[in-house]
Amino acid sequence: MVDRHPMWKDLGMDLETHDQLCAVLPTAFGDVYLSQENRPEGMAFWDMVVADVHGIRPAELIEEQKKGRKVFGTFCTYVPDEVVVACDGIVTGLCGGSQFWVPEGEKHLPADVCPLIKASLGARLGKTCPFFRIVDQIVGETTCDGKKKMYEIMAKDVPMHIMELPHMKRDVDVARFAQEIALFAKNVEEVTGNELTAEKLAEAIDIINNRRKALARVYETRKDPDTIPISGTDALLMMQIAFFDDPVRCAEMANKLADELEQRLVDKVSVFPAGTKRILLTGTPLAIPNWKLHHIIETSGAAIVCEENCTGTKFFTNLVDDSATTLEGQFQALAERYMKINCACFTPNEARIQEVIQLAKDYHVDGVINQNLKFCTTFKVEAPALEDALEEAGIPVLNIETDYTDNDAEQLRTRIGAFVEMLGE
Ligand code: SF4
Numbered sequence: 057m058v059d060r061h062p063m064w065k066d067l068g069m070d071l072e073t074h075d076q077l078c079a080v081l082p083t084a085f086g087d088v089y090l091s092q093e094n095r096p097e098g099m100a101f102w103d104m105v106v107a108d109v110h111g112i113r114p115a116e117l118i119e120e121q122k123k124g125r126k127v128f129g130t131f132c133t134y135v136p137d138e139v140v141v142a143c144d145g146i147v148t149g150l151c152g153g154s155q156f157w158v159p160e161g162e163k164h165l166p167a168d169v170c171p172l173i174k175a176s177l178g179a180r181l182g183k184t185c186p187f188f189r190i191v192d193q194i195v196g197e198t199t200c201d202g203k204k205k206m207y208e209i210m211a212k213d214v215p216m217h218i219m220e221l222p223h224m225k226r227d228v229d230v231a232r233f234a235q236e237i238a239l240f241a242k243n244v245e246e247v248t249g250n251e252l253t254a255e256k257l258a259e260a261i262d263i264i265n266n267r268r269k270a271l272a273r274v275y276e277t278r279k280d281p282d283t284i285p286i287s288g289t290d291a292l293l294m295m296q297i298a299f300f301d302d303p304v305r306c307a308e309m310a311n312k313l314a315d316e317l318e319q320r321l322v323d324k325v326s327v328f329p330a331g332t333k334r335i336l337l338t339g340t341p342l343a344i345p346n347w348k349l350h351h352i353i354e355t356s357g358a359a360i361v362c363e364e365n366c367t368g369t370k371f372f373t374n375l376v377d378d379s380a381t382t383l384e385g386q387f388q389a390l391a392e393r394y395m396k397i398n399c400a401c402f403t404p405n406e407a408r409i410q411e412v413i414q415l416a417k418d419y420h421v422d423g424v425i426n427q428n429l430k431f432c433t434t435f436k437v438e439a440p441a442l443e444d445a446l447e448e449a450g451i452p453v454l455n456i457e458t459d460y461t462d463n464d465a466e467q468l469r470t471r472i473g474a475f476v477e478m479l480g481e
Pocket residue numbers: 131132133134199200340341366397399400401
């Protein structure tokens with residue numbers, strides 16, 4: 057593998073500390089991923105990317121920056137990639153998914169903040185993630201309180217644009233978000249030096265819609281009630297890397313994988329034995345390399361067939377209407393699509409509950425596991441309502457609260473094992 061140390065040094069990274077992360081990641085990946093059997097051949101692409109996760113894509117981004125392109129770092133599925141792509145910018149997801157970055161984050165944030173927020177700040181301020189060093193600008197958003205306040209700290213270290221996200225979904229809120237997208241577009245024009253036109257935005261809408269369609273095709277194959285053509289663990293990796301990858305290549309690779317999975321359905325090639333219990337996982341996002349719950353669930357006699365979260369269906373469900381021909385109409389169409397995401401930051405958020413129930417039926421699941429990252433208040437407060445609704449619909453549910461450490465792994469294994477066993481009764 058190429059020695060990336062010169063590149064990381066140029067990025068001003070803390071090489072010694074970063075080497076510690078590089079030392080543990082391959083083992084973690086090997087334990088979780090390479091131990092699986094009969095994986096689709098198409099996963100070779102994502103294996104290759106993750107084997108050099110701080111090398112391949114960062115090197116590509118730096119090459120593009122040399123040509124004058126700008127890189128925007130984001131933390132939330134409400135940020136419309138289309139606007140950046142239309143101005144010839146590049147988007148990369150930045151959410152931190154490793155405990156490795158949490159202690160650095162805790163130097164600047166209270167301990168009782170969700171690990172995703174602490175890890176994200178820790179990765180930037182600790183200089184231990186190349187993506188955080190490369191970005192020309194970060195795009196924050198007013199979603200949960202922890203993130204909002206974290207952005208204030210991060211903004212002292214890196215250029216930041218914050219998008220105001222309404223927390224209700226009335227027509228007036230959607231119109232307000234359309235205005236906010238227009239303001240974001242102005243910012244992107246300034247940073248990239250490129251003018252946004254309706255033609256360019258139409259092309260970008262098409263690119264991002266195509267990515268959504270490709271990812272949805274992979275998920276579609278997971279609905280088959282008899283054959284499970286891909287593990288949830290593998291599907292999660294595809295989703296996590298979708299946040300970092302070039303959207304056209306992401307669509308191409310996902311379509312290739314979907315071709316293979318559709319053939320697997322014809323040939324009845326399953327990665328789990330017949331009768332394996334099918335689980336829908338809902339709740340907070342699973343940023344790379346957070347594979348903890350997937351690994352525990354899929355080595356406890358169950359298979360995850362759907363993720364209803366931001367590293368799952370929320371990322372690709374609903375296309376942007378591409379019929380508008382003016383920027384104003386396109387901003388409205390973008391706002392309408394993005395405001396359909398059912399995040400717990402919204403009130404009310406009844407649509408998420410209905411969506412989980414519908415997905416549970418569509419994916420023929422035996423049970424739902426609702427996972428909450430520790431200290432995520434919004435999703436935690438919503439959990440009892442979701443639990444009641446699922447029980448009423450006759451769908452068993454298990455609520456889990458966890459973080460990025462392995463301290464609770466055995467306890468989780470026991471609880472999940474008991475839940476799966478109960479599903480068999
Ligand atoms: S859970 Fe909510 S705040 Fe977090 S990424 Fe998803 S939409 Fe954004």
